[in-house]
Amino acid sequence: xxxxxxxxxxxxxxxxxxxxxxxxxxxxxxxxxxxxxxxxxxxxxxxxxxxxxxxxxxxxxxxxxxxxxxxxxxxxxxxxxxxxxxxxxxxxxxxxxxxxxxxxxxxxxxxxxxxxxxxxxxxxxxxxxxxxxxxxxxxxxx
Numbered sequence: 153x154x155x156x157x158x159x160x161x162x163x164x165x166x167x168x169x170x171x172x173x174x175x176x177x178x179x180x181x182x183x184x185x186x187x188x189x190x191x192x193x194x195x196x197x198x199x200x201x202x203x204x205x206x207x208x209x210x211x212x213x214x215x216x217x218x219x220x221x222x223x224x225x226x227x228x229x230x231x232x233x234x235x236x237x238x239x240x241x242x243x244x245x246x247x248x249x250x251x252x253x254x255x256x257x258x259x260x261x262x263x264x265x266x267x268x269x270x271x272x273x274x275x276x277x278x279x280x281x282x283x284x285x286x287x288x289x290x291x292x293x294x
Contacts, residue, residue: 159211163286172278185279216252
């Protein structure tokens with residue numbers, strides 16, 4: 153992980169139907185949910201990302217890599233890698249992948265503790281999962 157990545161960053165919780173987005177600033181280590189974007193098979197519109205980049209002006213992007221519990225990669229892992237490559241190409245920003253095992257489960261647990269109700273399609277928790285991915289990256293920086 154490059155220790156030169158400083159300033160505003162955006163984190164992404166990749167999914168085939170929804171992609172959660174969160175923000176953080178490396179000087180403050182404060183993470184906040186931004187939004188949940190609708191995806192078609194894990195793909196977003198270029199305009200959606202360009203709008204986010206213009207608004208947040210990040211210095212880099214962090215993308216969660218869904219890895220199996222035994223450490224192996226799945227088909228979803230490859231799709232997340234392709235998504236990260238697409239982000240890097242369209243934004244020209246440093247893009248780092250972070251192991252995101254159990255972040256979606258933890259996000260659902262956190263939401264349920266706050267009375268979520270369990271309908272994750274109507275009230276997605278993907279932006280919370282993106283926060284957890286950013287927190288993990290911030291905690292593991294050199």
